[in-house]
Amino acid sequence: MRILQIHNDYREPGGETAVYRAEVxxxxxxxxxxxxxxxxxxxIFTYNLYQKSAFLVNTIYNRQVYYNLQAFVRDKRPDVAHVHNVFPLISPSVYRALRKLGIPIVQTVHNYRFLCPNALFYTHGQICERCKYGNxxxxxxxQCYRKSYALSALYAVTIGLHRRWGTFEMIDRFxxxxxxxxxxxxxxxxxxxxKINVLGNFLPDPLPAPGSFEHREPYVVYLGRLSPEKGVNxxxxxLVDLSExxxxxxxxxxxxxxxxxxxxxxxxQVDFLGHVTGEKKSELLRRAMVAVVPSVCYETFSLAAIESMASGTPVVASDxxxxxxxxEGGKSGVLFRAGDSQDLQRKLxxxxxxxxxxLAMGYxxxxxxEQRYSASAHYNALMEIYNSVIKG
Structure with missing residues (x-):
């Protein structure tokens, strides 16, 4: 099968970029x-004055991308296009370009950008769904996006207009x-x-070796970005009254x-380890008693959770x-009320x-x-989705 993968990478690559690369x-x-x-x-850092002045318009609808992608598709003739992120450099013009040439479109929804300009459903320290219905x-x-009127307006206009124009209705499968x-x-x-299929992220083969199911060290681990919506506070x-x-x-x-x-x-007792990758990360997770995902926002998934679970480490996560x-509360870990530090303290x-x-939860x-988030399970489910949209 000839598969076109489309992605606009971020200045600070995170889980979304990791998933895109792993899927390719x-x-x-x-x-x-x-x-x-x-x-x-x-x-963007290399843009000249003309490119900077055109940035706002191109974010809404990039005509150059529209025509260049059409030429690329006519030459390569993919069977299906799988889109991950189009903001801000690619723009939603890709959907119209692909639809015009009859290429089936699959879109992975990595965040809430289609419904919320800052993609989080979270602003000013609380959950917010004000924009969900289209306004x-x-x-x-x-000022939901980077506390900026201008950037918030840019994304608000881009998403709002394309919802009204029906651009996103051109997507065949989400x-x-x-x-x-x-x-x-x-x-x-x-x-x-x-038009919706549920398919979680996955971990590439081989899965990391799990830790001991007989004994763990008395520490908990947090793996992820240090920003307010992640709930590290x-x-x-x-932990104030859990000195052990x-x-x-x-x-x-x-x-x-x-x-x-x-x-x-x-x-x-807290160690700030910085960004940890590779075997060092695996070793950190497999020795831990538990991993904590304390998010106060609507996570769309959690790679940190399944990485911990793959190490045989149970997860304490917010609800x-x-x-x-x-x-799964009581099975692969424990759930606590989001934002409730006392409930989290009780669970820990x-x-x-x-x-x-x-230890049993970790097992x-x-x-x-192994059964749900392995590469083989993901591949089989993904191919079913591709084949279904190709057949129409």
């Missing part, structure tokens, strides 16, 4: 011809990472249930200095967004007091990843 590699390993159409936001101008008033995300699309009137508050637990934070972000200051004031669909204390229960978590 997975398809190539199975012998498919993978074509890529990719842009990178770091290009995206709320984002301008609240891949959502959990049923929660699909339900939000349906609630918003953005698409219908028959909630985790620190939960040490926290290891693997990640970086704009909140790092504030979190370090809080740790010093409260006298907590926000998609997390209850990834972490219970796991500390019941280490055999925690179950590993089995879940």
């Amino acid at each position: 590699a997975l398809l190539q390993r199975h012998g498919h011809q993978v074509l890529t159409w990719q842009r990178d936001n770091t290009e 995206t101008l709320h984002a301008v008033r609240w 891949i959502v990472l959990t049923p929660f995300v699909g339900q939000k699309l349906i609630e918003a009137g953005f698409t219908s249930a028959n 909630v985790l620190l508050d939960a 637990i040490k926290l290891k934070i693997a990640g970086d972000g704009p909140q790092k200095e504030a979190l370090q200051t809080k740790v010093q004031k409260q006298g907590l 926000a967004g998609s997390l209850p669909f990834v972490v 204390a219970w796991l500390l007091a019941h280490p055999q229960k925690a 179950y978590a590993r089995r879940v990843v």
